[in-house]
Amino acid sequence: MRVRVEAATVNPSDTLFRAGGLATHVAQALPPYVAGLEFAGTIDAVGPGVVWDTGAAVMGMTAFIPDGRGAHAEQVVVDARSVVDLPQGASMAQAATLPMNGLTARLALDRLGLTAGQTLVVTGAVGAVGGYVVGLAASEGIDVVAIASPADEPLARELGASMFVARGEHAAAAVREATGAGADGAVDAAVIGRQILPAVRDGGCIVCLRAFDGDLERGISAQPVSVRTYAVESEKLRSLAASVDQGALRLRVAETFSPERAAEAHERLEAGGVRGRLVLSF
Numbered sequence: 001m002r003v004r005v006e007a008a009t010v011n012p013s014d015t016l017f018r019a020g021g022l023a024t025h026v027a028q029a030l031p032p033y034v035a036g037l038e039f040a041g042t043i044d045a046v047g048p049g050v051v052w053d054t055g056a057a058v059m060g061m062t063a064f065i066p067d068g069r070g071a072h073a074e075q076v077v078v079d080a081r082s083v084v085d086l087p088q089g090a091s092m093a094q095a096a097t098l099p100m101n102g103l104t105a106r107l108a109l110d111r112l113g114l115t116a117g118q119t120l121v122v123t124g125a126v127g128a129v130g131g132y133v134v135g136l137a138a139s140e141g142i143d144v145v146a147i148a149s150p151a152d153e154p155l156a157r158e159l160g161a162s163m164f165v166a167r168g169e170h171a172a173a174a175v176r177e178a179t180g181a182g183a184d185g186a187v188d189a190a191v192i193g194r195q196i197l198p199a200v201r202d203g204g205c206i207v208c209l210r211a212f213d214g215d216l217e218r219g220i221s222a223q224p225v226s227v228r229t230y231a232v233e234s235e236k237l238r239s240l241a242a243s244v245d246q247g248a249l250r251l252r253v254a255e256t257f258s259p260e261r262a263a264e265a266h267e268r269l270e271a272g273g274v275r276g277r278l279v280l281s282f
Contacts, residue, residue: 001052001080002045003060007096007256008036008071010265010278011128018266022065029068036071036280037062037227038100040092050080058083059095059241061103061231072262074282081232087244087251094251097128097277102240102249103230105132105187108207109140111223112185116141121175121183121199124190125161126152128277129209132240132249133187134159139248145183145199147171147190155275159250175199252276 014035016022026033040059046052060083064070069077086095108129114120120137124130125146137144138160146153146161153164165174172195176182182201194214200206203219212222230236243249254276257265265278 001043001047001050001083002075002077003039003041003058003083004044004075005039005041005071005073005282006092007041007282008039008280009096009100009128010035010072010257010262010269010280011037011100012269013037013100014070014072015266015270017064017070025065026068028066031068033068034070034073035064036073036076037064038096038098039071039076040086040095041076041282044075046080052080052083057086057092059086059099060084060237061099061227063228063231065228072259072280079232081234082237084234084238084241087241090244090251091253093253093256093279093281096279097251097253098132098240098244098249099237100227101128101277102132103233103237104129104209104225104227105136106236106240107225107227107230108133108187109136111207111225112187112205114140114142114185117143118184119143119145119179121145121147121179121186121196122161123147123167123186123188123192123196126155126159126275127189128252130187130189131159131252131276133189134161135249136243138162139243139246145175145179147175147199152275160248169195172196172199253279255279256281 017035043056062070125148144161145163146156150166186206188208206222254274256279
């Protein structure tokens with residue numbers, strides 16, 4: 001289907017793409033290269049066999065790897081299995097923050113396979129991915145230990161964390177002390193790598209958003225995840241929308257930018273400290 005984009009987020013993957021860090025993944029694509037992994041907008045054309053009405057409001061993911069065509073454009077062509085209806089009452093900007101970040105969180109939790117009563121530690125717990133991990137895990141009865149800036153403790157607890165530890169070199173040790181043997185699993189949304197190891201129990205698992213740096217210990221495993229695994233999992237995306245409707249997930253827009261200010265949005269994200277997502281509004 002072709003979607004007229006109304007809102008598209010700016011993610012770390014987009015700044016990495018712009019800087020050339022993903023060049024090998026789009027080696028066969030022709031310029032211009034267009035970033036943007038998630039969007040919200042209205043359908044304006046569908047292919048044969050696609051049972052969506054034109055004019056429908058949708059949110060979804062693009063496949064800018066490997067075709068080099070993402071959502072930072074007025075129109076984008078995507079797989080119909082990559083889109084779903086917006087959550088009830090959500091604006092286009094709010095809805096755009098959910099598909100890629102939410103599916104990354106869902107994938108991370110699915111890989112860990114934790115159950116109610118087990119303990120999960122989340123780094124970057126108030127970031128876009130980390131915040132969704134906290135909300136989803138808490139809604140499933142998992143005890144969440146959030147690691148973030150001290151000033152973010154109120155927000156982390158609002159998102160669903162039952163325990164909070166201030167980030168820093170002693171954070172993992174503090175988690176271990178607070179939990180006894182350590183957490184059953186970890187989602188390293190802040191990409192701190194080896195620093196999180198002391199927070200995890202023997203035989204536990206760390207899900208990381210990039211390749212784990214360094215050696216593991218005590219039987220702990222590390223599983224890098226790529227959201228492309230869930231790119232056409234519309235039922236999982238629909239379930240995320242339902243979690244928003246039920247109040248388990250909060251959609252957070254930090255700031256919106258016109259397309260002409262896209263470079264400014266990239267600079268703002270790379271400066272750090274963004275809570276929620278930056279959104280390009282078309």
